[in-house]
Amino acid sequence: MQQARKRILGVDPGSRRAGFGIVESGRFNPNYLISGVIRVEKYSGAERLKHIYQSMCQIIEQYQPDVMAIEKVFVYKNPKSAITLGQARGVILCAAAMHDVPIMEYTPTQVKSTIVGKGHAAKAQVQFMVQNLLKLTEMPQEDAADALACALCHDRYMSLGLDASLISRGTKF
Template structure:
């Protein structure tokens, strides 16, 4: 099973792709879709196009997306929600199953505690995927999302409940 993890953002959207081989995660690719230099509508268009290119290039079987958490700044939350919506729409148009995880759930699955620091997530992603270098923060978050999904699948969790609004 190939999983495309996404850490959506209005200026930088992280992506991470892993393959689950005999219940073990194997690194495929990761990076950041950078759109900060474009006006808002162009950012969304470029995120949409980049996501489509990732799907064409890497042919994922499933998509794991980080859920929006509550922001103190409502404008930032709206922008993040727009970027997330573009990713969800692109995945739906590609007819890929979409699974959503809260940051707390992702950190808990990867680090063992839901309120882990970014550096701890980066460290564990590097260890779990046996990477020679630490991934950039947004890419590490996306890989962590994919790893969280892969771990739940490997444990035999009924993933269909995730698409029915279950809180994870």
């Protein structure tokens, strides 16, 4: 039985830069479609959130993903940073919800373990593995690589036929 191809939008949320990447799941290997970074450093406060939301809506409308895979927020030492990141992540989740795109969440450790083989891998290792797994001619930018890694992580979990409710609860496999 041929499995239907799915477009997976991976997102690495950020309050200054949000990475995104889209892969199409394949029978054997996922195919790279696009990746990039939403840069909002020049904006402040609510303008940043507005720009992130509008950009994410444009990406969703243009590429019509079947699912969004996004990194969960981990606890920061600085509460202000956690709140700012949470706000950016909130508008990203809202954009997906407004477009009826299902959302799957993965911890950074889950993503790195799936892509690199160790949960505390360096960003350079993630970039290297994403480049190799997707057969890219150039190494993706850090935030885009993290987003693509999130999409690849979801593709891997789905290819194993793992139950989505277990994944969203962070069950170890």
